[in-house]
Amino acid sequence: MHEHDHSYRHLFARPQLIEELIREFVPEPWVQGLDFSTLERVNATFISHHLKRSEGDMIWKLRRRDGAPVFLFIEFQSRTERFMAIRLMGYGAALYQDLIAQRELNSDGQLPVVVHLVVYNGGGRWRAPLELSELIAPVEPTAAAPRLRYWVIDEGAYTPEDLEQREGLLALLLWAKSQGARALRQARLRLLEYLADDLALRRAVLAWLYAEIGLDPESIPEILNLEEFSDMWEQTFRRWEHELKEEGEKKGETKLLLRQLERKFGPVDPRTRARIRRAGPDRLLEWADRILTAERLEQVFEA
Numbered sequence: 599m600h601e602h603d604h605s606y607r608h609l610f611a612r613p614q615l616i617e618e619l620i621r622e623f624v625p626e627p628w629v630q631g632l633d634f635s636t637l638e639r640v641n642a643t644f645i646s647h648h649l650k651r652s653e654g655d656m657i658w659k660l661r662r663r664d665g666a667p668v669f670l671f672i673e674f675q676s677r678t679e680r681f682m683a684i685r686l687m688g689y690g691a692a693l694y695q696d697l698i699a700q701r702e703l704n705s706d707g708q709l710p711v712v713v714h715l716v717v718y719n720g721g722g723r724w725r726a727p728l729e730l731s732e733l734i735a736p737v738e739p740t741a742a743a744p745r746l747r748y749w750v751i752d753e754g755a756y757t758p759e760d761l762e763q764r765e766g767l768l769a770l771l772l773w774a775k776s777q778g779a780r781a782l783r784q785a786r787l788r789l790l791e792y793l794a795d796d797l798a799l800r801r802a803v804l805a806w807l808y809a810e811i812g813l814d815p816e817s818i819p820e821i822l823n824l825e826e827f828s829d830m831w832e833q834t835f836r837r838w839e840h841e842l843k844e845e846g847e848k849k850g851e852t853k854l855l856l857r858q859l860e861r862k863f864g865p866v867d868p869r870t871r872a873r874i875r876r877a878g879p880d881r882l883l884e885w886a887d888r889i890l891t892a893e894r895l896e897q898v899f900e901a
């Protein structure tokens with residue numbers, strides 16, 4: 599599972615975060631008719647293996663205020679996929695087949711609504727078509743193309759100012775994440791207010807942070823009081839800031855070594871550049887010392 603999927607699996611396993619996701623980031627009229635108190639997680643084992651559904655993706659069920667069921671299929675993505683609508687069509691068909699087999703139909707015998715959502719945190723903006731018919735070659739009017747529309751919640755499309763004005767824990771986390779390590783650290787006191795009475799959510803938020811920065815969420819204690827949460831949040835950032843500092847220093851040393859090599863020996867080939875970027879600080883220092891006496895590029899890297 600991709601790290602992005604892993605972190606979001608923890609965070610969106612909580613009904614509160616699902617409700618905030620829909621209320622705050624899906625500006626559609628039908629959202630107002632949902633009864634979020636009825637949210638329940640759906641076991642998606644019915645989806646066939648050949649569809650390759652990610653473990654990080656989720657299906658939630660809730661009801662409209664008139665009692666009709668609605669299913670939310672949430673897909674987590676770290677990169678754009680042009681044929682996402684095709685994949686979602688397969689998931690939707692598998693879900694509908696299961697609902698038919700279980701006789702879980704509306705009172706009028708029709709199938710319930712399935713809403714497809716993609717939560718995306720990739721580097722660029724989401725570029726794939728949001729409508730299935732856009733992927734299909736034009737047809738005659740009497741042979742209409744199948745239709746399926748999904749919604750994308752593209753984290754990078756929201757400005758920090760926009761996120762800061764929104765309410766809720768999810769908006770706070772996305773705002774702090776967009777601002778970097780310092781903002782996440784500053785958000786600690788506001789987080790304590792949101793998490794004061796919810797141990798499971800407290801652990802889910804910390805697990806999200808751990809997975810985002812490459813730590814193991816399984817190392818978090820099952821029982822986590824507010825003081826422990828605050829301490830672990832602070833310790834995590836001290837470690838993260840130290841790693842960022844070391845990473846910045848290594849990038850500077852790498853850049854300096856490459857500049858020195860090019861000045862003495864000319865352009866450096868891609869393979870050598872990759873070797874330099876993989877090296878640790880001690881090895882970089884050793885190679886920098888060898889530049890002074892080496893007559894050929896190869897001599898710098900000789901054992």
